[in-house]
Amino acid sequence: MAALWLKLRAVPGWLWPLAIGAVLLVLPFLGLNYGATRQIELTLILALIVLGLNLSLGYAGELAMGQVAMYAAGAYAAGLANKAGVTDIWLQLLIGGGAALIVGLISGIPGLRLGSWSLAMTSFFLILIVPDVLSIFKEETGGRNGLAGIMPATSFGQMIDGRTYYVLIVAIAIVVFALIRNLVVSDHGTALRVLKQSPVLASSMGISVFRAKLTAYAIGAVPAGIAGVLFANLDLFISPEAFAFSFAMTVLAASIFGGSASIYGALIGAAVLQFGMNQSTNFSKFGLIISGAFLLIGGVAFTGGLSGLVRSLVRKADIAAKRRVGIEPVPAAPADVERLDGALLRTDGVSKAFGGNQALSKVSIEAAPGAVTAIIGPNGSGKTTLLNMISGFYRTDAGTIELDGRPIQGLSSYRVARAGVSRTFQTPNIPEKLTVFEAVQAGCYATERASVFASVLRLPSFWRARRENRAAAERALALVGLSAQRDEPADSLPLGNRRLLEVARSLAASPQVVLLDEVASGLDEDELEVLESLVRRLRDAGMTVILVEHNFQLVLRLADDIYVLAQGAVMAHGTPEQIESNPRVMEEYLGVTAETNAAGGGDHE
Numbered sequence: 001m002a003a004l005w006l007k008l009r010a011v012p013g014w015l016w017p018l019a020i021g022a023v024l025l026v027l028p029f030l031g032l033n034y035g036a037t038r039q040i041e042l043t044l045i046l047a048l049i050v051l052g053l054n055l056s057l058g059y060a061g062e063l064a065m066g067q068v069a070m071y072a073a074g075a076y077a078a079g080l081a082n083k084a085g086v087t088d089i090w091l092q093l094l095i096g097g098g099a100a101l102i103v104g105l106i107s108g109i110p111g112l113r114l115g116s117w118s119l120a121m122t123s124f125f126l127i128l129i130v131p132d133v134l135s136i137f138k139e140e141t142g143g144r145n146g147l148a149g150i151m152p153a154t155s156f157g158q159m160i161d162g163r164t165y166y167v168l169i170v171a172i173a174i175v176v177f178a179l180i181r182n183l184v185v186s187d188h189g190t191a192l193r194v195l196k197q198s199p200v201l202a203s204s205m206g207i208s209v210f211r212a213k214l215t216a217y218a219i220g221a222v223p224a225g226i227a228g229v230l231f232a233n234l235d236l237f238i239s240p241e242a243f244a245f246s247f248a249m250t251v252l253a254a255s256i257f258g259g260s261a262s263i264y265g266a267l268i269g270a271a272v273l274q275f276g277m278n279q280s281t282n283f284s285k286f287g288l289i290i291s292g293a294f295l296l297i298g299g300v301a302f303t304g305g306l307s308g309l310v311r312s313l314v315r316k317a318d319i320a321a322k323r324r325v326g327i328e329p330v331p332a333a334p335a336d337v338e339r340l341d342g343a344l345l346r347t348d349g350v351s352k353a354f355g356g357n358q359a360l361s362k363v364s365i366e367a368a369p370g371a372v373t374a375i376i377g378p379n380g381s382g383k384t385t386l387l388n389m390i391s392g393f394y395r396t397d398a399g400t401i402e403l404d405g406r407p408i409q410g411l412s413s414y415r416v417a418r419a420g421v422s423r424t425f426q427t428p429n430i431p432e433k434l435t436v437f438e439a440v441q442a443g444c445y446a447t448e449r450a451s452v453f454a455s456v457l458r459l460p461s462f463w464r465a466r467r468e469n470r471a472a473a474e475r476a477l478a479l480v481g482l483s484a485q486r487d488e489p490a491d492s493l494p495l496g497n498r499r500l501l502e503v504a505r506s507l508a509a510s511p512q513v514v515l516l517d518e519v520a521s522g523l524d525e526d527e528l529e530v531l532e533s534l535v536r537r538l539r540d541a542g543m544t545v546i547l548v549e550h551n552f553q554l555v556l557r558l559a560d561d562i563y564v565l566a567q568g569a570v571m572a573h574g575t576p577e578q579i580e581s582n583p584r585v586m587e588e589y590l591g592v593t594a595e596t597n598a599a600g601g602g603d604h605e
Ligand SMILES: Nc1ncnc2c1ncn2[C@@H]1O[C@H](COP(=O)(O)OP(=O)(O)OP(=O)(O)O)[C@@H](O)[C@H]1O
Pocket: 354, 357, 359, 377, 378, 379, 380, 381, 382, 383, 384, 385, 386, 426
């Protein structure tokens, strides 16, 4: 049984939905009646709209419900084009998809620029104004009476009959789902998932939060627009009622019930709601209540919706089957560190105040390639603030920060990451629902070479980037000794391994400078050994390593150069020997007397 399960799991995951699509395609030819065929058509139209919502809500974490307005834009663009004589469905799809994309961009740019809940509010407003906009252009749209007299669609001059139209809807849905799937399984999809959980982590990995969210929202508009075109040509009549607020609730309920963080969740949710609503003869009266009930059940009973439930059952079955068959992960041999090109990082007179608190005052440091530069000092002395300034999270009040002579102060954090500066966080920032391997591969985003377009269409640059990123992630995992855990959920790792995972992620993009913020705390002896040897190998390979660390003995063993911060200023600078023999540093600021240090009690925490 276990062996059979593993064999089935070895089948590429995309084959299952494709098989379902193939079955749907042939159903009318096997005698499916008109009523059921229509339900499938409406389900697929709803699924396309939900798919767009899932992209922004489930992947990018942005509650943006404007899909119904984009659906309306697609439908009316197609209807009006049709009345102007454009009956060709392919041209209409282009026009309707384009119209929806424009609505997505127009509402997304200000909504996202303003931040916080603005996009949710903008898109909510967008749904409410649909009937008013249609009334304003009553002459063209028919206002509240709707747009009637749409001619049946054609394809390259040929009339499309009912059955062919069904096949067309199914085929278009398969293609759109496949393209969006390509996006979500690409590095851009992983970037969205990271972004949803931690914009700070995302930007430290070179992801532009604004651009990624806008991409998800705007791309999500296109399936909704396509759905609108398909709907307009299905009934040959559209009216504002079809795009009302209650329908927006249905879309949201389908997304939550099916599982917003899954593209197939869109299909599951749409099917449940479409067929569920059909069973309720009173739907028109109680539509909002029914949608609300699905929303509650989906949100409360199982987080992640039905698709999340299925996914977790499959994962459990995988683990059980592997245990029964006796498959153990094979640890990879420790990887060699390739030659690295570090860069000289220099801060000159950097200052930062938070209100009246002068956290940093005229700090000048230099970190050379092929050297470990340590920054130490008591709690609150400004070490993390300095790292945050270097990595672009805080703006400098004064002073400059240069990378190989190029100023990087003032750049946003994702640009600093792309310039070659990578970092770890004091509290490991581990994205949920990613495997260890995916979390490390996500680190490659700073040097991502495949565009969203190339990823969706799987152009050669996508395959090349994927090969390279996978190899880089495998290498980074092997460097920190986590290859055996590659398929485990990243957030299930114990603290020590989480720190090593952060280091691996920060190395995946082959940065020039790596900022390690207290990576040693919480590591056991074996893990500390792995880390120490890794830092040495990185340094020997030419990387610039900046180490913020409380473990003084580790700093003495690893550092080539040490800066001691006190109350936001550099109070000493020198080699480990110089720092160790500086009594003021040892006693006054690190609280280590000559005797405790000799006894090895150098960790001042
Ligand atoms: N975002 C912030 N807003 C206000 N004050 C801050 C902020 N970040 C840091 N500070 C203040 O700046 C000073 C330096 O803090 P910082 O975290 O850089 O010290 P640290 O040396 O890294 O300390 P630790 O070793 O405890 O991490 C502290 O007084 C801290 O309270």
